[in-house]
Amino acid sequence: MYAGVIDELIESFERLPGIGHKSAERIAFYVLENMTEQDAERMASSIVTAKKSIRLCECCQNLTDESPCRICSSSKRDRSVICVVEGPEDVSAIENTHEFSGLYHVLHGALSPMDGIGPDDIKINELLLRLADGKTEEVILATNPTVNGTATAVYISKLLAPFDVKVTRIAHGIPIGSDIEYADKITIVKALESRQVMN
Amino acid sequence: MYAGVIDELIESFERLPGIGHKSAERIAFYVLENMTEQDAERMASSIVTAKKSIRLCECCQNLTDESPCRICSSSKRDRSVICVVEGPEDVSAIENTHEFSGLYHVLHGALSPMDGIGPDDIKINELLLRLADGKTEEVILATNPTVNGTATAVYISKLLAPFDVKVTRIAHGIPIGSDIEYADKITIVKALESRQVMN
Numbered sequence: 001m002y003a004g005v006i007d008e009l010i011e012s013f014e015r016l017p018g019i020g021h022k023s024a025e026r027i028a029f030y031v032l033e034n035m036t037e038q039d040a041e042r043m044a045s046s047i048v049t050a051k052k053s054i055r056l057c058e059c060c061q062n063l064t065d066e067s068p069c070r071i072c073s074s075s076k077r078d079r080s081v082i083c084v085v086e087g088p089e090d091v092s093a094i095e096n097t098h099e100f101s102g103l104y105h106v107l108h109g110a111l112s113p114m115d116g117i118g119p120d121d122i123k124i125n126e127l128l129l130r131l132a133d134g135k136t137e138e139v140i141l142a143t144n145p146t147v148n149g150t151a152t153a154v155y156i157s158k159l160l161a162p163f164d165v166k167v168t169r170i171a172h173g174i175p176i177g178s179d180i181e182y183a184d185k186i187t188i189v190k191a192l193e194s195r196q197v198m199n
Numbered sequence: 200m201y202a203g204v205i206d207e208l209i210e211s212f213e214r215l216p217g218i219g220h221k222s223a224e225r226i227a228f229y230v231l232e233n234m235t236e237q238d239a240e241r242m243a244s245s246i247v248t249a250k251k252s253i254r255l256c257e258c259c260q261n262l263t264d265e266s267p268c269r270i271c272s273s274s275k276r277d278r279s280v281i282c283v284v285e286g287p288e289d290v291s292a293i294e295n296t297h298e299f300s301g302l303y304h305v306l307h308g309a310l311s312p313m314d315g316i317g318p319d320d321i322k323i324n325e326l327l328l329r330l331a332d333g334k335t336e337e338v339i340l341a342t343n344p345t346v347n348g349t350a351t352a353v354y355i356s357k358l359l360a361p362f363d364v365k366v367t368r369i370a371h372g373i374p375i376g377s378d379i380e381y382a383d384k385i386t387i388v389k390a391l392e393s394r395q396v397m398n
Binding site: 015088 | 203215225228230234243245249268291
């Protein structure tokens with residue numbers, strides 16, 4: 001029904017994560033109705049520029065436009081701690097807390113035998129190579145508390161056993177500000193198991 | 200924290216309707232991590248192409264790449280009925296029902312004194328001009344059932360009084376498939392007021 005170019009625009013937005021047909025349509029009409037031609041061009045060029053200039057940091061494997069990345073090359077970071085996460089969005093979430101001053105290692109996924117994703121498909125070898133210099137004292141496994149994320153954490157902790165590093169896992173429990181009555185059973189069990197002495 | 204180009208990409212997605220910072224971040228990382236460079240370029244060019252080639256149909260004012268648009272120039276449409284809507288997305292929603300075979304008129308907004316949007320800011324004059332040829336028998340006012348949409352419908356119906364056309368308003372009531380107990384009071388009142396004889 002639409003002009004072909006509108007359909008193509010809608011389809012290209014529909015391919016993005018979390019955007020259904022309805023939202024894609026709404027975004028397309030917004031671009032056509034409310035954006036200036038200049039803004040639309042700026043948006044298009046930021047997609048192409050970012051895609052072209054972004055690569056993986058040779059050290060932590062995070063997305064960056066300079067390698068090593070800003071975090072890896074910063075003199076203010078504690079180089080004795082590496083926090084291992086599944087994706088760049090996790091680095092972003094942890095950085096936003098301003099409470100972690102160590103380094104990161106981005107796996108770009110988690111082990112998933114069902115999807116054929118094995119140890120060689122994510123950046124595990126790159127993590128082992130980083131431990132070679134002996135400067136790392138602790139590796140925090142901050143993969144997601146899902147089946148795959150947990151399996152990945154267990155797998156890596158076994159691989160790191162021969163190394164002289166402390167391996168820790170982020171805590172699981174009731175999220176701050178939420179109600180215990182709405183928490184799922186497994187989270188409640190984890191929260192009870194990981195209970196801490198208060199006095 | 201991110202490379203500047205990633206921040207710019209996130210910001211450009213954040214400007215789109217219905218996309219918060221978190222979704223914008225997720226989309227940006229998807230573009231950077233999961234899209235091929237070719238796909239990203241195709242997306243960018245579809246934004247620029249659509250923006251450049253789309254204009255308003257000289258007749259119905261809908262977005263189109265050829266004027267008059269496909270609907271206005273189709274020989275299969277009933278030229279005696281014009282359905283007046285606020286935006287192109289409404290045309291799309293009505294067309295998807297495949298139950299309306301008349302023409303459309305897109306106002307590109309609704310009257311909104313609070314926001315300084317008066318009759319000259321939306322395509323009302325263009326509607327009056329279309330009635331000049333005397334071929335229109337019915338104008339269906341399908342603006343949204345909001346304060347502004349209703350005010351616009353009332354305003355247009357008064358403007359059309361001197362013309363020899365039937366002016367109708369789409370029905371309001373309980374949406375099909377929903378529960379009466381969850382409907383808001385005004386909708387229930389409207390549904391009662393507009394009750395229809397069944398036998």
